Amino acid sequence: MEELIALLSEICPSIDFENETDLVDRERIDSFELVAIVSTLMDHYEIELDVEDLLPENFNSAEAIYRLIESRRG
Amino acid sequence: MYQKNLYDYLSDAVRTAPDKLAFADERTGYTYAQLYDRAEAIGSYLFERFGALNRPIAVAVERSADTLAAFFGVLASGNYYLPIDPHMPVRRMEHILAQVRPLCLITPDGTDLPDTTALCPTVLFSQAVEHTTDSAALCAQRAQVLDIDPAYIIFTSGSTGVPKGIVVCHRSVIDFTEWMSETFGFGGDDIFGNQAPFYFDLSVKDIYQTVKHAATCHIFPHRFFLFPKLLLEFAEKEGITAFIWATSAFHLVANSGALERVAPASLGKVILGGEALQAKQLNRWRRALPQVEYVNLYGPTEVTVDCTYYKIEREFADCESIPIGKVCENKQVLLLNEDLQSVPQGSIGEICVRGIGLALGYFGDREKTDAAFVQNPANTAYRDLIYRTGDLGKINERGEICFCARKDNQVKHMGYRIELAEIETVLSAVPGVDQIACIFDREKDRIIACYSGQAEESALSRAAAELLPKYMNPNVRCHMEQLPRTSNGKLDRNALWKISEHGTDC
Numbered sequence: 336m337e338e339l340i341a342l343l344s345e346i347c348p349s350i351d352f353e354n355e356t357d358l359v360d361r362e363r364i365d366s367f368e369l370v371a372i373v374s375t376l377m378d379h380y381e382i383e384l385d386v387e388d389l390l391p392e393n394f395n396s397a398e399a400i401y402r403l404i405e406s407r408r409g
Numbered sequence: 410m411y412q413k414n415l416y417d418y419l420s421d422a423v424r425t426a427p428d429k430l431a432f433a434d435e436r437t438g439y440t441y442a443q444l445y446d447r448a449e450a451i452g453s454y455l456f457e458r459f460g461a462l463n464r465p466i467a468v469a470v471e472r473s474a475d476t477l478a479a480f481f482g483v484l485a486s487g488n489y490y491l492p493i494d495p496h497m498p499v500r501r502m503e504h505i506l507a508q509v510r511p512l513c514l515i516t517p518d519g520t521d522l523p524d525t526t527a528l529c530p531t532v533l534f535s536q537a538v539e540h541t542t543d544s545a546a547l548c549a550q551r552a553q554v555l556d557i558d559p560a561y562i563i564f565t566s567g568s569t570g571v572p573k574g575i576v577v578c579h580r581s582v583i584d585f586t587e588w589m590s591e592t593f594g595f596g597g598d599d600i601f602g603n604q605a606p607f608y609f610d611l612s613v614k615d616i617y618q619t620v621k622h623a624a625t626c627h628i629f630p631h632r633f634f635l636f637p638k639l640l641l642e643f644a645e646k647e648g649i650t651a652f653i654w655a656t657s658a659f660h661l662v663a664n665s666g667a668l669e670r671v672a673p674a675s676l677g678k679v680i681l682g683g684e685a686l687q688a689k690q691l692n693r694w695r696r697a698l699p700q701v702e703y704v705n706l707y708g709p710t711e712v713t714v715d716c717t718y719y720k721i722e723r724e725f726a727d728c729e730s731i732p733i734g735k736v737c738e739n740k741q742v743l744l745l746n747e748d749l750q751s752v753p754q755g756s757i758g759e760i761c762v763r764g765i766g767l768a769l770g771y772f773g774d775r776e777k778t779d780a781a782f783v784q785n786p787a788n789t790a791y792r793d794l795i796y797r798t799g800d801l802g803k804i805n806e807r808g809e810i811c812f813c814a815r816k817d818n819q820v821k822h823m824g825y826r827i828e829l830a831e832i833e834t835v836l837s838a839v840p841g842v843d844q845i846a847c848i849f850d851r852e853k854d855r856i857i858a859c860y861s862g863q864a865e866e867s868a869l870s871r872a873a874a875e876l877l878p879k880y881m882n883p884n885v886r887c888h889m890e891q892l893p894r895t896s897n898g899k900l901d902r903n904a905l906w907k908i909s910e911h912g913t914d915c
Contacts, residue, residue, distance in 0.1 A: 348867075348870045348874065349874045349879075359632050359635060360632070362496075362631045362632075364635065365635075365823075365879060365880075366634040366658070366661055367661075367823055367854070370664070385666075386638050386665060386666040386667050386669075389635075389636050389637075389638065389665065389667075390636060390639075391632050391635070391636060391639075394635070
């Protein structure tokens, strides 16, 4: 989780990934950052993310992103 | 009757289609009657409180139908609107408000905006919209507004570190709206899917095409552009017929893979603008939606939205560049050299534009206005202005205008026009920064800030987040011992590229 937060913070330095939630609903992430997050996750964790995985609920918090990675790894 | 004021479009629409849905966001939808009633109430509030004519009124914009009611309310009162992005850094917002000194800032209820009451009073949307309507007084106000008076001011990045407010008059927008309607054949059955934020002049096309035709426009929520499959599903469900989007959003949807899953059959027109269109992404769309008419538009805010258009009718290889086409009606494009003389056929020259679409100038900045809007060198007999875009273009062998490059360091990133010099000015003020230069990586669509000095990288990130809109924040910060210089001491941008790509310091 720590590693993920470090990766995400690099892409979106203004977001406090430890504490913030509702990142999509509160418009804290823009589309370009989301693209960067998705490609970083795919490269770093060597997972495949499909267009069906791209749903607001999977990106609303670091925890949700973590769960998404785990589900694709498993 | 011909239009004199943009508000006339709404007055006409409410007569012809009062019960038709005009604008809808996720929470609210207004029919033309509801939109008109709200605009009249807001206009009446503004008139009673300020009694002013032809003065700027700021509106904190959201992706909402209320924002449009506020715009039309301002126009109803005989004044002009200044859209403010509530997410911009506080200091930038203060700077803009201090420069323009609007009569007030209309804000949506429940928005967490910084306190700017020292610069102008704040008016809550809910407060203005409940005011008693005095349509006769508003009509009398508007009767005094000429079509050459301002309709809006839109701010863009400025090279000296100060954003510039471009003032555009009613006539320019009406002229453009009429041309666009005729050229692309929009009508009352069209349903638009709005992407562009209302502080971006690209949205002028959605707003006034919709109202001109008493058509319908769905304001897409922000998350649609993060998750394009949701967007396409919604477009299919609502029977959206036209997208008038920033090219970057079009590219983003193409890249997402969503088009291969959902291809809305109702879509008939996709009209793009804001930056160079990539053939590779266009081809993805054409494969998924071959029935759609695609158009590439070009033009800076200073010429009122766009000045050239290109209907895509032939095939393009993925690596080909897409022309910006031919000039819009009632505008002229001249390709001129440094001495403002026409360049020979096929040669590269600065794209200069003539016509009624030319903005009135930069708000409160005579010097910048005079530098950009200059006398047409081919005419010494009377006042005849051209706008120097700073873009370089040429005419290809097919007679189509093609965009080549910028003369300066202005770039297009995420659909926005950005002066790299503005970012440099802000970051050079960070303690510990000795030298700074920004470059733009077109391929990866990212801004790279190269700097020397003892400043921590985090200090640069903080300053950028505090002072610049998000889309202007450098994506990469690259520390160097020294910034490379050419033999005559100028910054060597080519060397900067090489070092930033391969240097161990980065």
